[in-house]
Amino acid sequence: MIKLRWRAPAGTGDVQTLVQNAIDLEFATLPPYLYARLSILPGTNGPATARLQGIILQEMIHMCLACNIMNAIGGTPAIKPPHYPGPLPGDVGGALVVHLLPFSQAAVQQGMAIEEPSKPIDPPKLQAVVGEKTVTIGEYYHLLDLALQNLPVSDWTANRHQIDDNQFFPGQIFAVNNYADAHRAITQIVSEGEGTPVTPGEDGSPLDFQNELAHYYRFWELERNQVLIKANNPVGYAWDGVLGVDWNSVYPAIPDPETHDFSKDPPAAQQAQAACNQAYTAMVNALTGTFTGATGGLGVAVRAMFDLRMAAMKALHTPLADDTSVSGPAFLYLDVPQASARGHAP
């Protein structure tokens, strides 16, 4: 379980910092999920692919919504690429070091650890926290919701660099123009990640606000290779059947390519990794433009995402020096946007 440090905000600037933490966290979940997804052999593992794809799309949306909140309260979203392996941004638990892992039980267990809800979480009537506290992701968002609620109306600006669903993700991204919109965004983020939490007044549910299975439970299905089904028991659900996960239908991708020394690999592998880094850097730069109001920014970023996918596919088909393994993208941001295949030491 991720543990985040919550520091009670003293003003709008502090709330912006807390929202930035949320942006960092949402962005940081994407590379490990994408690495697992990309490493699945095409045409195999349909249920796993669908579950991972759904989670990844929703995490992208969560980041967009968090950026919308930031813009609505006058801040400037920053896209800060993390390094892997490493802790998630803001994690003070220290127990979870996030890796880029090919699709495997370890990868989905890592996903569960990232998305794990607290059971039960705080009662519904949350109290503002004075000082510092260590909280789960869900609790962090609930406290952030309270902090946003306490901002004066004058702190909210309508239509400031907002991303909506008019081009992508129909029905899932919306403009944040006031606290009500922000509350809706946070509810969606928490719901899709953790489901409906167990509270004194509620039995809890693995379903999100749209009655889809929340991320934690989708990872759990993969980990157990079973389907979570409705059942007439006190919990309301039971494990059943076989999901059809094939852990072997995976590219032989190395973990944590950032720690790999590509200089000893064939030129083709170096070039493939460099192309991944370049595409990733272009995507981060495009996202930065998107959330600061660039015309057509999201379309530029989406194209960059497709370019990254193409580069990743090429890399996953290019043997490394051992002639038996390949590498997915390291998700390495190049400060100077030019091709480089050098990995960083952890």
Next chain:
Amino acid sequence: MSVLEIPRIYFKGKIAWDPVTTNNYPVAQAPAAYDEDDCDSTLNSQTVRSAQVAGFRQAAVNEIVSAGNWNPQGSYRSPFYETQISGVDTGKGLDTTDPFVTAPVNFTGMLVDTEPYGAYSSQLFFDAMSFGIDGGCRVFGPRTARLNDRYINFNANPNNNMIAGVASVMWQTCFPKDKGLRIDSHDSPALQALAAAMAEADVLGVMVRFCTYRTVYFDDPGLSNGSSGATKAGQDLQAKIAAGGFQPNPARSLLVGTLGIWRAGDPMHEPGDRALLTTGVQIPVGSNPNPAVCGSAWARVGEDRVTLDLSNCIPAQNRATDKIDLGELTLVAADPPPAVAIMEIGKIPYALYDRAAYEATSGIIDIKVDPGIAKQLAGMNLGLTGSAAKYLQEAPLRAVPSDPNLYLDEGAKASTMVQVYDRGVPAEAGIAVTMSELGATQPTAVKQTTDSNGRVSFQLSATAGSVTGLVFQPGDNPVLPVTNAFDPQLFTYMYLRVLPADSDIAVLPPTWDNVHNYVLSNWEAMAPCMDNWLRLGDEQQVKVYAPVIKRLTDPANFEDFRFMPVTRDMSAGQRTLLYNFLDGGVALAANMAPAAGVRAGQVRRNFHRLSRAMRGT
């Protein structure tokens, strides 16, 4: 028969439409256009080759404002969103407490027009529909038949006058019970009833019918054709595209639909129930000079009820989709002409067809009748009247083709079966069916007579690249829909698209220049969205992905969601040249060392499977 039976499961939500629209323009109508006979993208009336790709793309963008080309960078994808089960009916009326209610409905199709210039032949290619989620109450159906638009009503909402915002249209498909259909009932009485119905011998599976309406463009529900707002929206899209990247501009519609029983005799792709066709009565809508018109409807007579499908019938009075108040409607029945006696079946007050009622039961209305009535109605014609006019009149005979949109290669031989229905059930032998060409200037036609199953078969000609609408009319001496007399609300029809052979292209040397010039540049120009997946102008990429390209363009995968080209307009000659080129290239998979191996500390990999997968994808 059909979703008008019990049980019924209602759903409602929204759908996005993201087609590339540049191929809607005939060659002479715009600089960037499409020749639907030759299947060629054209720039200034010339077939696009490699050198014209960039110019074509720019011309298409220019046409956003100059010609109303609202989506030159579409992806073709059309997903449902915010769509849920809204209610069920197991015979006791609308129930919103069934556990299935609020379950999400997931669907994504590829929107492709058989006839790109027209509006009567849209299709949604898809792989599966899912009502509910895996593990919960769910109906999951792998695709057997693509969805086809039918009964488009261009007078459904005159006030939403932006492009096709005035229209509503019906879609239908079916999922055979023996082809992967899953019904996970759990504690849902409605699903339990549906699952139980599957055990009946003449139940073939599950039918899904839905109506899409109130389409919004440029994500602005207030736009109107020719307005300054529409121009500004177009200019904004041009600015986005100028910024680079991938800039789709999907339209959005509302939808209501029903899931129910598919019984033997029901057509898969359009209603086969008793057809209550629009009389075309014009209904004023405020000060709008364009009137509304009721769309056609369908009826089923059961033992104790008459069920009407008005999902595509009652027009809207405004952009909020409030239904026009036609007053109290009356369902009537009359003996066939020349008899004049009219029997009143039931009253339909506005509260039963207003917007709230429409959204609650997807436009389906049950009218209770005495058990003896059903037998009487078997030989009578139904109608729907208001105080001011008669809006619907039953056409007892309908001739429904089995292939709503058929693709053939030039030179191929084919026939199409047409099932005649007599008041909603397969007709008997001896009924004449006339096939004529939609839009023909001369009243030429072919006639056949039904067999004992009420069916006829027509031979189809595929002599040259072309797109032809074929209209089917049952009965003697029909009035043919020559010139512009065709009305999709009244006529049943199919589209036949013949792809040219392009034999001259097939025999060209398989060089990159030829492949790009005569094959790939066509879609590189028309569908910039392809840049996301494969740069069709990049020789190396095309060679590297040869196995993927061959699989996606294999005619055996024609119905698949991911079939390429999405527009299904690659000729046999083009495919031959492309494959000759790809077979001579070096696929990326060949770069992989063939040896199997295990990397220390990692899960053992099956390299044989890996290698096979790489060749196969």
